[in-house]
Amino acid sequence: MNTVSPYSILRDKRLWMVIGVPVGALAFLFAVLYVGANVDPGDHLHKLPIGLVNADEGTIAGGKQVNLGADITSSIQASAAGNDKFEWKLMTSDELHDQLGQGKLYGALVVPRDFSASAIALTSSVPTAYPVRPQLQVLTNASAGSMGSSIARTATTAAAEIASRNLGDQLSRTAGSTALPDASQVTLADPILVKVADGHPLPANSGLGLTAFYYALALVVCGMLAANVINGQVDHALGYAHTDLGPVRSHRPRIDATRVQALAINTVTMGAMSVLIGTLVLAGAVAVMGMDASHLPLLWLFSVCTIAATGAGALALLAVFGTPGMLAAAVVFVAMAVPTAGATTPLQALPDVYRFLAEFEPLRQVNGAIRAILYYDAQGDAGLTRGWSMLAAGLSAALVFGFGTTALYDRNGLDRVPPPSA
Structure with a gap:
């Protein structure tokens, strides 16, 4: 009979290191990026x-x-x-x-x-x-x-x-x-x-020009969080992880799947769920909360594509890095993205490193396109063309990175570790 107390793991230095290092680094990074972008915009x-x-x-x-x-x-x-x-x-x-x-x-x-x-x-x-x-x-x-x-x-x-x-x-x-x-x-x-x-009057329910940013942020965050949920549930369905629902823990028989196959299932699921999530985000913002919006079919289509691309990027990070991939996704899609979106602080008032990040950070591209749809009659020169092109480039990069790296893992025999026996 195992007489070791479960509380004994609190004396395990490795546990504190594994938790403390990434969480502490993420907290420090969020503070530096957020405050650093806004501490002195005039300078x-x-x-x-x-x-x-x-x-x-x-x-x-x-x-x-x-x-x-x-x-x-x-x-x-x-x-x-x-x-x-x-x-x-x-x-x-x-x-x-x-x-x-x-x-x-x-x-x-x-x-x-x-x-x-x-x-x-x-x-x-x-x-x-x-x-x-x-x-x-x-x-x-x-x-x-x-x-x-x-x-x-x-x-x-x-x-x-x-x-x-x-x-x-x-x-x-x-x-x-x-x-x-x-x-x-x-x-x-x-x-x-x-x-x-x-010089360019806005509709009444436009949040003084900030509804585009918060709508874009909702799309990116929903895509990232949905990817995390999908990754966990697909692992459960394949038998590589258990799932807890309140006090009940369930586990399924393992179905052998390569890393590429698992990522493919995740990506297809993400694409299908993007339609539902994009529809609900649009309905919540426009129908329920009364956000002023024009070009609704275009707004819906761009919303769905944004969630799909963001989710594919997050899934690629999870497939390549495992559990730390969610921390990497938080850095890419939130920590570095919000200060460089150009919504609250203009890009011209940011330090040079932030202006560099803004060239490819997803939220800045999405915010520009949503702003073009909501405020500028969906003009391509107002940011919509750049938004579409950067969305396509980001999705392509995520697929190449994710499937390329997992295929490399599979070729080198880096199989997924099966769950321990009950």
Whole structure:
């Protein structure tokens, strides 16, 4: 009779090492990746794209054609020449509309068509009770990311305030000794009125531009967790592992299967279950919680494919690395993915290593495609084309890695260890 107490394993150093090392490393990695991405986004800011439009038609002043809007945009570009935190992109109104509608800009500063005429009118000696102040329009774009839009708004507002002071000095010099009405003299101290507007309005139930990220995160996490469940249940069905349901433990007779065959069964099961999981995620988000969504058939199809690809990747890691494969999946699909998704913190405000990871991390690609479907009318240039291509590349890489490595295991006689006898 075995008289060894089961509690004696608590004195086994190997047990503590096997548990403590991977769990501790994972905890440390999560903290470093999550906090490191957001601890100082302003310091890491690099070329955040902001639109700059001069629609000013100009006016005649002193017998000469003047365009004060061109002076402002040129001044902004000149002052930003030595500052690589922002990338001021001079463009037309149509180009601005297109790029805001594709999430390629975080904000914009627009000089309206009557800017020069309104500014020069302030130097008129004709009394005016309420002088019409020239305006600059600051456009935000929460659909591209709330933090990025906020940073862009701060930058554009600051640029508008500097432009207002400079224009006031310029108009005061232009007026010279002209006797201006009191109202105009007061206005010249800060002549420009800054108006803030949403450059790409979002539907009401869009989470201020974050529903795409949380929906994408749900797809990736569901795919990863489903892979873990499928892997365990297929092992149970093949007799390579037992399963517990409450106090009941069950075990089936073993069916010999190669590693390749087991992975094939897992992958086929994952593909079939992706249809169910993708449908339920869509139903829960849209039908139950009321998330605003357009292009529902496309959203459903991309959801199913995302879950299938993510699950295939997780299953490949489990097949190759065994139990540690789930930790590897957590690192790839969650730990490194969330900080590099470009949803909360813009990619331009991340450290270089995060921007590198964002080039291939699954969640960033999925988030971009979902955002294109939900916010940008499913335009390919808004991230949908990249999402599809990266999804296909990720699925291909997972299948090659998983089946290639398990085939190598099989050829070298690395059979799966049968369960111990009862």
